[in-house]
């Protein structure tokens with residue numbers, strides 16, 4: 001990893017060996033720019049980059065590239081998310097070019113939740129290419145300066161390429177190999193699914209380190225602070241691919257309702273502390289869902305401030 | 311085979327609500343095998359329609375026929391002499407049947423009596439499952455003989471996605487995650503190496519995406535065979 005691939009802030013932070021700290025924000029369900037700006041304002045100076053989600057959970061929102069541009073106007077660096085559910089290869093390549101032309105330098109390649117989860121279950125799902133192939137496509141555009149059809153690109157988009165990994169999905173034994181495939185495909189960094197089952201994650205990371213994957217790619221551990229026991233229950237039941245141990249739900253239920261948010265944050269802070277020391281973990285991806293205003297406090301208490309200037 | 315589900319009696323009745331004399335056409339092909347459009351089902355539909363219309367005080371005259379195959383002009387031609395005797399016809403064949411009929415008999419209206427769903431087979435008595443999406447370039451040997459195009463809800467070539475849990479697909483708890491099955495099969499047979507590396511981007515040109523398809527067998531066209 002000698003030369004910079006994209007020159008993004010996130011890339012520089014990771015390359016300089018700092019413990020990265022990224023945030024996440026969903027675009028509005030509408031064109032409410034003020035609301036988006038309000039949410040983003042809490043993150044300024046507290047994180048290295050912010051994921052702008054792409055119709056997450058298959059619910060229609062403002063496009064992730066437009067959200068990314070609005071984010072840049074706020075002085076934040078976007079991590080532009082792209083799912084394979086809604087666009088074919090033509091739309092994907094043109095959106096990548098458009099986003100890059102407007103200044104986007106990081107992107108995250110995802111399959112996307114199935115549309116049956118969202119608010120337009122009657123939609124056709126595209127899946128022209130899958131998330132693994134999307135990584136190879138973005139890499140080809142960047143490194144070879146070519147479209148999928150091998151035609152030259154007139155000014156190639158230089159993206160820092162991200163991918164997701166869910167260590168808690170099945171078959172568990174295969175997950176490190178799938179991660180290895182994503183890295184071989186060209187992922188420069190990985191953001192994991194929200195981690196709640198620490199025991200399982202430790203085991204997963206041990207396998208990842210044994211395979212040497214952490215040396216070929218930066219792995220950011222996904223953290224979501226629980227607002228209350230109800231949220232933990234809901235996620236465990238309805239969000240695909242979540243592994244929420246009974247012990248965590250118990251711990252949240254064990255305190256007074258008004259103190260559950262603080263207990264959730266405490267658990268997140270303990271996690272971050274452990275990730276800082278965990279071999280193979282290069283940073284944390286904090287997904288404080290509709291809780292952006294809590295990010296400054298969490299970042300402060302986690303001891304990740306000030307963010308490095310690189 | 312091609313699998314289909316019968317449309318509801320109400321829907322079929324509504325299609326021919328203003329007709330007094332109709333023909334119901336079954337097919338001895340796939341729809342007979344999947345118990346939706348063979349002789350038995352044609353008889354049941356005709357009887358149910360007659361009863362329903364009688365109740366309304368609006369009797370309907372229904373004749374039935376079951377063709378050898380509705381996807382074959384030779385058999386479709388067999389109703390040439392009678393097809394004009396009806397105000398409408400209902401076909402219980404897959405979507406191919408009413409089209410072959412409509413193409414041959416331009417003055418008659420053929421209503422689809424079934425919803426054609428997929429290419430598949432019966433996994434147990436009364437339960438059919440999808441197996442193939444007719445993508446036009448079969449590669450199931452790369453996936454342990456299991457098709458991710460038709461059977462993964464996201465048609466992933468490099469699965470399983472992050473929603474796979476305990477062998478079940480994120481979309482529906484009654485749907486197997488085919489990628490879980492593919493991976494397990496490879497692991498159990500010590501062929502995990504087959505899944506290392508990225509499966510290349512697929513060309514959908516041979517699938518429906520390339521436009522309606524045609525299959526030409528020159529030797530047959532020329533009558534040599």
Ligand code: SF4
Nearest residue numbers: 442443444445448457
């Ligand atoms: S790969 Fe294509 S042709 Fe083969 S079973 Fe799957 S959908 Fe059908």
Ligand code: SF4
Nearest residue numbers: 462470471479480487
């Ligand atoms: S859970 Fe399995 S079958 Fe369902 S979409 Fe994901 S990989 Fe495909």
